[in-house]
Amino acid sequence: xxxxxxxxxxxxxxxxxxxxxxxxxxxxxxxxxxxxxxxxxxxxxxxxxxxxxxxxxxxxxxxxxxxxxxxxxxxxxxxxxxxxxxxxxxxxxxxxxxxxxxxxxxxxxxxxxxxxxxxxxxxxxxxxxxxxxxxxxxxxxxxxxxxxxxxxxxxxxxxxxxxxxxxxxxxxxxxxxxxxxxxxxxxxxxxxxxxxxxxxxxxxxxxxx
Numbered sequence: 001x002x003x004x005x006x007x008x009x010x011x012x013x014x015x016x017x018x019x020x021x022x023x024x025x026x027x028x029x030x031x032x033x034x035x036x037x038x039x040x041x042x043x044x045x046x047x048x049x050x051x052x053x054x055x056x057x058x059x060x061x062x063x064x065x066x067x068x069x070x071x072x073x074x075x076x077x078x079x080x081x082x083x084x085x086x087x088x089x090x091x092x093x094x095x096x097x098x099x100x101x102x103x104x105x106x107x108x109x110x111x112x113x114x115x116x117x118x119x120x121x122x123x124x125x126x127x128x129x130x131x132x133x134x135x136x137x138x139x140x141x142x143x144x145x146x147x148x149x150x151x152x153x154x155x156x157x158x159x160x161x162x163x164x165x166x167x168x169x170x171x172x173x174x175x176x177x178x179x180x181x182x183x184x185x186x187x188x189x190x191x192x193x194x195x196x197x198x199x200x201x202x203x204x205x206x207x208x209x
Contacts, residue, residue: 002068003137003155004186010075011132015125018080022087023113027099037088043081052145059146066148074142079132090124091117126194134187155183 021040025033055074056065064070094117102112118125136154143154150158162176 002071002152005068006071006075006154007133007136007186009072010079010136011129013072013076014079014083014132015128017076018083019087019118019121019125020113021080022084022091023117025084026088026091027096027117028109037084041081041085043078044085048078048141052141055142056145065146066152068152071143071146071152071154074146075136075139078142079135083128083132086124086128087121090121094120130190130194133190137183137187159183 021036024030025037030036059065059070064073098116099109099112102116107115138156139154140156140160143157144160147153147157159176159179162179
């Protein structure tokens with residue numbers, strides 16, 4: 001259940017925030033928009049291990065360590081750069097006349113985003129949700145570093161701990177395989193339900209059409 005909430009809230013939160021940021025950067029001509037884009041996108045340049053020590057120290061000092069909301073905030077933040085990159089590239093392929101027509105009809109910038117740009121990007125949203133949910137669900141490194149209690153840790157940490165479930169008897173292979181099977185069910189079901197949007201979204205992301 002922890003990983004389910006982390007995946008759902010983390011992926012949706014990142015998609016919402018990154019799509020708003022991408023719309024602002026791509027279509028609203030924000031001052032220094034290119035600099036903002038590179039600043040946010042730089043989160044994908046460095047390997048994640050670089051974040052471990054400063055993130056751990058920050059979470060200890062702020063009280064977010066081993067908390068449910070601390071993990072959600074982290075997963076939202078870590079997923080934003082890639083999502084924003086995809087949304088920005090997609091919004092740039094849409095004609096500028098769409099926004100101008102919406103303004104002539106009395107739409108505010110946010111209403112144009114919510115009523116026009118967001119619905120047009122459904123395939124991209126489906127692909128990003130599948131990618132980010134799967135990444136959050138399969139995360140082991142940050143789950144081990146930022147949590148310690150059963151009530152907060154994600155599923156992959158619990159699955160890893162099954163390898164040492166019985167001291168002195170080695171890994172309990174049947175329990176480990178059963179846990180791995182259960183852990184894979186959610187991502188398989190998600191792909192089955194989103195497969196139509198996934199194929200369309202992959203074509204959109206790779207070709208921009």
